[in-house]
Amino acid sequence: MNAVKLKKGASSFSAYDLKNFSGDTEETHTLAVLVDNEAGVLARVIGLFSGRGYNIESLTVAEVDHESNRSRITIVTTGTPSVIEQIKAQLSRMVPVYDVHDLTVEGPSVERELALFKVLGKGDKRLEALRTAEIFRARVVDSTLESFVFELTGTPEKIDAFAEMMQPLGLEEVARTGVAAIARGH
Amino acid sequence: MSRQMTGADIVVQALKDQGVDTVFGYPGGAVLPIYDAIFQQNDIRHILVRHEQGATHAAEGYARSTGKPGVVIVTSGPGATNAVTGLTDALMDSIPMIVLSGQVPSFMIGSDAFQEADTVGITRPCTKHNWLVKDTEMLAETIHEAFHVATNGRPGPVLVDIPKDVQFASGNYISPAKADLGHYQPRVKGDKDAITALVELIEKAKKPVFYTGGGVINSGKGASQLLRELVKATNFPITSTLMGLGAYPASGDNWLGMLGMHGTYEANLAMHDCDLMICVGARFDDRITGRIDAFSPKSKKAHIDIDPSSINKVIHVDVPIIGDVGHVLEDLLKIWKSRGRKTKTADVKKWHAQIDQWRAVDCLAFKNSDKIIKPQYALQRLEALTKGMDRYITTEVGQHQMWAAQYLGFEEPNRWMTSGGLGTMGYGLPASVGTQIAHPDSLVINIAGEASWLMNMQEMGTAIQYRAPVKQFILNNERLGMVRQWQELLHGERYSHSWSEALPDFVKLAEAFGGKGIRCTDPADLDDAIMEMLNYDGPVIFDCRVEKHENCFPMIPSGKAHNEMLMGEEDTQGVIDSGGAVLV
Ligand SMILES: Cc1ncc(C[n+]2csc(CCOP(=O)(O)OP(=O)(O)O)c2C)c(N)n1
Ligand SMILES: [Mg+2]
Numbered sequence: 001m002n003a004v005k006l007k008k009g010a011s012s013f014s015a016y017d018l019k020n021f022s023g024d025t026e027e028t029h030t031l032a033v034l035v036d037n038e039a040g041v042l043a044r045v046i047g048l049f050s051g052r053g054y055n056i057e058s059l060t061v062a063e064v065d066h067e068s069n070r071s072r073i074t075i076v077t078t079g080t081p082s083v084i085e086q087i088k089a090q091l092s093r094m095v096p097v098y099d100v101h102d103l104t105v106e107g108p109s110v111e112r113e114l115a116l117f118k119v120l121g122k123g124d125k126r127l128e129a130l131r132t133a134e135i136f137r138a139r140v141v142d143s144t145l146e147s148f149v150f151e152l153t154g155t156p157e158k159i160d161a162f163a164e165m166m167q168p169l170g171l172e173e174v175a176r177t178g179v180a181a182i183a184r185g186h
Numbered sequence: 187m188s189r190q191m192t193g194a195d196i197v198v199q200a201l202k203d204q205g206v207d208t209v210f211g212y213p214g215g216a217v218l219p220i221y222d223a224i225f226q227q228n229d230i231r232h233i234l235v236r237h238e239q240g241a242t243h244a245a246e247g248y249a250r251s252t253g254k255p256g257v258v259i260v261t262s263g264p265g266a267t268n269a270v271t272g273l274t275d276a277l278m279d280s281i282p283m284i285v286l287s288g289q290v291p292s293f294m295i296g297s298d299a300f301q302e303a304d305t306v307g308i309t310r311p312c313t314k315h316n317w318l319v320k321d322t323e324m325l326a327e328t329i330h331e332a333f334h335v336a337t338n339g340r341p342g343p344v345l346v347d348i349p350k351d352v353q354f355a356s357g358n359y360i361s362p363a364k365a366d367l368g369h370y371q372p373r374v375k376g377d378k379d380a381i382t383a384l385v386e387l388i389e390k391a392k393k394p395v396f397y398t399g400g401g402v403i404n405s406g407k408g409a410s411q412l413l414r415e416l417v418k419a420t421n422f423p424i425t426s427t428l429m430g431l432g433a434y435p436a437s438g439d440n441w442l443g444m445l446g447m448h449g450t451y452e453a454n455l456a457m458h459d460c461d462l463m464i465c466v467g468a469r470f471d472d473r474i475t476g477r478i479d480a481f482s483p484k485s486k487k488a489h490i491d492i493d494p495s496s497i498n499k500v501i502h503v504d505v506p507i508i509g510d511v512g513h514v515l516e517d518l519l520k521i522w523k524s525r526g527r528k529t530k531t532a533d534v535k536k537w538h539a540q541i542d543q544w545r546a547v548d549c550l551a552f553k554n555s556d557k558i559i560k561p562q563y564a565l566q567r568l569e570a571l572t573k574g575m576d577r578y579i580t581t582e583v584g585q586h587q588m589w590a591a592q593y594l595g596f597e598e599p600n601r602w603m604t605s606g607g608l609g610t611m612g613y614g615l616p617a618s619v620g621t622q623i624a625h626p627d628s629l630v631i632n633i634a635g636e637a638s639w640l641m642n643m644q645e646m647g648t649a650i651q652y653r654a655p656v657k658q659f660i661l662n663n664e665r666l667g668m669v670r671q672w673q674e675l676l677h678g679e680r681y682s683h684s685w686s687e688a689l690p691d692f693v694k695l696a697e698a699f700g701g702k703g704i705r706c707t708d709p710a711d712l713d714d715a716i717m718e719m720l721n722y723d724g725p726v727i728f729d730c731r732v733e734k735h736e737n738c739f740p741m742i743p744s745g746k747a748h749n750e751m752l753m754g755e756e757d758t759q760g761v762i763d764s765g766g767a768v769l770v
Contacts (some may be wrong), residue, residue: 036368038320044310051311089495095315095335095370172527 016096024080030111030181036096037063039070044094045073054079054087060178074181103181111181115159117150121170129169136162193322193353196220197286199577200329202229203362206257208248208623210241214261215301219353233652234750235616236644242272243613244620246281250603250618250623251578253406257484262288263301264686267308271610273343274312278607279429280404282341284332291450292320292352305347316341322357328362330365334446341404342491362413372492376509376517383505383521384488391462392533394422397445397533400429401467401491402511403599410514410599413466422530423541425453428591429466429606436595442631447742448588451549451751452541458748463535465489467511470500480747490514548752549740550592559709561586561661563734563753565593568659577601582614582638585738586768587668590633612641615658619645634636636662646699657719658727663734664689671737675758696727705729
């Protein structure tokens, strides 16, 4: 018989198995989730992520088909491969969910995010901000004598890079939409 | 046929059209129109519980023992929040249940009105789905969809929140046949290629084991029948989780007993040493697997489950089959037969010989006493004296629950109602009432611990009111026994708050409620006392005074593998190590 001898009061035994065996490395995936645009659907999706301890890097949602009342939620998430599979399975079984696409594995896709940057400054700094914006193809959507608001669309990395460049040039505020993504081709 | 009626009448009509004969509930301001509609009809029987948690567990007992969904009506605010534990319990154990909650009038939502609570917000994570109905025109369709969602795919609890003005207003009633049930249509047929892959593994397996769970029971009586046929035809051994007991008969030749933390030696070792594990409607819960990285290291694993999120969640499997157990087993049998019904007969026979050696260890043997009633003995006697009866068993949560699973035998599905996933103390008494309401002429026994039983003891009043002759068989050890066991084994015998200093006199309590009380303290009197309980036509509280310090074995401590079981007190003897004082 293989019985272990458990000493009374042994502290190495716990009610739960405390070891975590998920040693795999984390990946980032972009998921497109098609849902009924009904009350509470976003809370449901977000509740799933927080309740099960999944990460949300970015999340966007808007109705995409008024006729059929469907919204598209784009979620950028990170996790080990098995966690990503779980996330997809958990999303798929929700009642208001039609379809879950993992854009990261389903072939090439494009990802875009829109951001607004408020930059304060005078003189050289102001000129430098404007020059940098031109290089990034950001548009000026508002200006006063001492401020600009730039609009930039691009990958999240491009937006990160622009924010970094603007930091020393008087960056005051950033507003980002989060990622919208779609598969390439047809 | 569509017709105009009030929201309250729509609720009652929809329930009738869904085939509901019984609802469990408790009235209040926000559901008065529905109660008015209930008053004016005779098709649906309303059972007035004593606490909304009791209503949910009663509905669970009703659902589990009939295979039909349980229906609950509660008022807004505290009525709805009291239902949260039952909803969570039903979600964890995949019990179909529909809770209809009243809500403050829709124009008052958000104003902190009297008895307002964000019921859909609170119950979102503990339901399969929920709805707030803001328009009477949507009410019938929503209720029909609620039944559809609760009973299709992996069953579970749903909630429909109905503001009072929606109950008063008029709207169009539509029948279930006319209702748009949405796009929720989980597939029930398994993939043929995957099933064929499993058949190939079955043909080659030398040490196979069926590991079955509550999914078999949820799939319906036909699924249990197919499972029995498959086990018989292949001669493979079979074990089950707590939730799956009864799908295969305990008297069957291939039965290993329950597996897991308090499972049998033979079941757990068969799981550990097998070369093919066929998981049918179970979910690799942590009470089952023990240490994950040492879980059945040498086996190929197949997993049949209707919920894709159960596959590969905990344990990676080689052959996943997504589908309803009944449908998949039917196809599996068909394919296996068409390929010549092959198994490695000689090897499987050898495997049985090995299992018989493990069985000979007699892991459920215990030291009996002629002075004190041992809880195991009490259950053995109860089993012997009720054998062959038309019997339903519910339980509370704790040691008594595990002993009941070990020492009672279940021959049929839907005969065993217990809180598995959530482990809800207070489940058993109301569940026994719900079960008895569904089966008025059957014997319904709740195997209880005294501590759990007190958690919903008010439901004794419900039993009395509806003449539900439930038998409350309390294994009274005056301890939170399961907690005490862990404290003894894992926390240096420091018994922090694991006993009650002031227990009621259960016999007087029974009499106070209007039932019968029986106390038994001597093993020599036990049989007569049990017979007295069985022969009494009415609710009984049986105060069975048992050994206070008995531990439940076998036990796999968490974080240990299936082959590292504690078999009895001998395995736990030893001094407290000095490190034991520095507890984590
Ligand atoms: C609602 C709830 N609270 C706490 C627990 C933790 N718990 C598990 S078993 C147990 C003791 C149960 O005592 P009793 O009902 O007397 O059963 P026994 O173990 O003594 O047979 C406790 C407190 C629980 N499962 N449920
Ligand atoms: Mg107790």
